Amino acid sequence: MTAPETAVPDLPDGAHTCLSFTISGPWGHFRRIEGNIVKQTYRVIPRTTVAGLIGAMLGIERDGYYDLFAPGESLVAIEPTSKLRTMKLPMNTLSTADEHMSSLNPRGKLSIKLPNPSKPRQQHNYEVLVDPAYRIDVWLADEERYEQFRSLLESGKSYYVPSLGISEYLASVEYHGEFAIEQGPDDDTVTVDSTVPEAVDTIVPEPDTRYQIEQTPAFMERDEGGRTTSAFVSYAYNPDGGSLRLTDISPRLVDDRHVVFT
Numbered sequence: 001m002t003a004p005e006t007a008v009p010d011l012p013d014g015a016h017t018c019l020s021f022t023i024s025g026p027w028g029h030f031r032r033i034e035g036n037i038v039k040q041t042y043r044v045i046p047r048t049t050v051a052g053l054i055g056a057m058l059g060i061e062r063d064g065y066y067d068l069f070a071p072g073e074s075l076v077a078i079e080p081t082s083k084l085r086t087m088k089l090p091m092n093t094l095s096t097a098d099e100h101m102s103s104l105n106p107r108g109k110l111s112i113k114l115p116n117p118s119k120p121r122q123q124h125n126y127e128v129l130v131d132p133a134y135r136i137d138v139w140l141a142d143e144e145r146y147e148q149f150r151s152l153l154e155s156g157k158s159y160y161v162p163s164l165g166i167s168e169y170l171a172s173v174e175y176h177g178e179f180a181i182e183q184g185p186d187d188d189t190v191t192v193d194s195t196v197p198e199a200v201d202t203i204v205p206e207p208d209t210r211y212q213i214e215q216t217p218a219f220m221e222r223d224e225g226g227r228t229t230s231a232f233v234s235y236a237y238n239p240d241g242g243s244l245r246l247t248d249i250s251p252r253l254v255d256d257r258h259v260v261f262t
Contacts, residue, residue: 011075011181011261012072012075012141015141015181016180017139017178017179017180018075018077018137018179018181019137019138019139019149019153019175019177019178020136020137020138020178020179020254020255021136021153021173021174021175022081022133022135022136022173022174022176023045023053023133023136023162023164023171023172023173023174024081024082024131024133024134024164024171024174025131025132025163025164025169025170026130026131026169027128027129027130027132027164027169028041028045028128028132028164028165028166028169029126029128029129029164029165030042030046030049030129030165030216033217033229039126041126041127041129041165042214042216043080043086043129043212043214043237043239044078044084044134044195044216044235044237045078045134045164045165046216046217046218047069047076047078047217047219047233047262048217048219048220048229049165050076050078050136050138051065051068051069051220053162053163054069054149055068055069056158056159057152057158057159058149058152059160063222063226063227066219066221066222066227068140068142069219069220070219071219071231072141073141073142074138074139074140074141075137075138075139075181075262076136076138076262077136077194077195077252077254077259077260077261078134078135078136078195078235079134079135079136079137079193079194079257079259080132080195080237080238080239080241081133081134081135081241082131082132082133082241083239084132084239084241085130086127086128086129086130087127087128088126088127088128089125089126089128090125090126128169129164133241135176135194137179137259137261139181139261150178153173154175156173158173176255177255179254181252181254182252182254183253184250184252184258185251185258186250189204189245189246189247190245190246190247190251191243191244191258192243192244192245192258192260193243193257193258193259194251194257194258194260195235195236195260196235196236196244196260197233197234197262198233198234199235199236199244199246199249199260200213200234200236202246202247202249203246204245204247206245209238209242209245210239211236211237211238211239212237212238212239213234213236214234214235215232215233215234216232216233217231217232218231218233219231233262243258
C-alpha cells in the first residue's frame with residue numbers, strides 16, 4: 001500500500017521564525033527505499049532524513065523524534081546549494097543476517113551481536129553524492145526543543161556527529177541565524193530557491209535551467225516493527241543548485257530567499 005502524498009501546508013499558529021543552517025560534506029548517501037542491486041540515493045536530502053539529523057543533534061533516541069516533526073508540528077524547507085553530482089563506489093560489506101552474526105561475551109550478563117569478520121565480504125555498488133550541500137530552514141512547534149536547537153547551532157555543538165545519510169559520511173554544519181517567516185510575492189510567476197513540493201504542473205521551463213522531480217519520504221510514525229513512512233512528497237528542484245520559476249505558488253520569504261515549506 002502506497003502512503004499518501006503531502007499537501008503544501010499553511011503556516012501553523014506560532015510559526016513566525018525559523019532556524020537556518022547549511023549541512024555539507026564530501027560524500028552523501030540517502031538510500032532509496034526501492035530495492036535494487038545498486039544502492040541508489042535520493043538527490044535531495046529527504047525530509048525524514050532532516051528530521052533524523054536534527055533529532056541526532058538534539059540527542060533524541062532513534063524512534064523518539066517522529067512526533068516532533070509531525071504535520072502541523074514542524075516546517076522544513078530544503079534548498080540544494082551545490083550541483084547534485086553522483087558516482088558509483090564499490091563497497092565491501094559483511095552480512096548482518098542472523099546466521100552470519102557472532103555473539104560477543106555470550107556467557108556474560110551483557111551480550112551483543114556483531115558481523116562475523118571471518119565470513120566472506122559482499123561487494124555492493126553504492127551510488128553516492130559528491131560534495132552535496134543543502135540549506136535547511138526549520139521551525140518546531142515545541143518551543144523547548146526549538147530553543148535547544150538554536151542554542152546548539154549558535155554554539156556549534158551537537159550531541160551526535162552530523163552525517164549525510166551514512167554515519168561514515170561526516171558533515172559540517174554552518175549556522176546562518178534565526179529569520180522571520182514572511183509572506184512572499186503574490187505574482188503570477190515567481191522564482192523559488194528551495195525545492196517545491198507538488199509542483200510538476202507549475203514549473204515554467206527556461207532554456208538554461210534544468211529541473212527534476214523526485215518523490216521522497218516526508219513523515220514517519222512508530223509501528224510494531226519500529227517505524228514506517230506515513231506520507232511521501234514529490235519535490236521539484238534544480239539539480240544544478242539554482243532556482244526555479246513557477247506559477248500558482250505562494251512562497252515564503254526567509255532571509256531574502258523564496259522558499260516553500262513542507
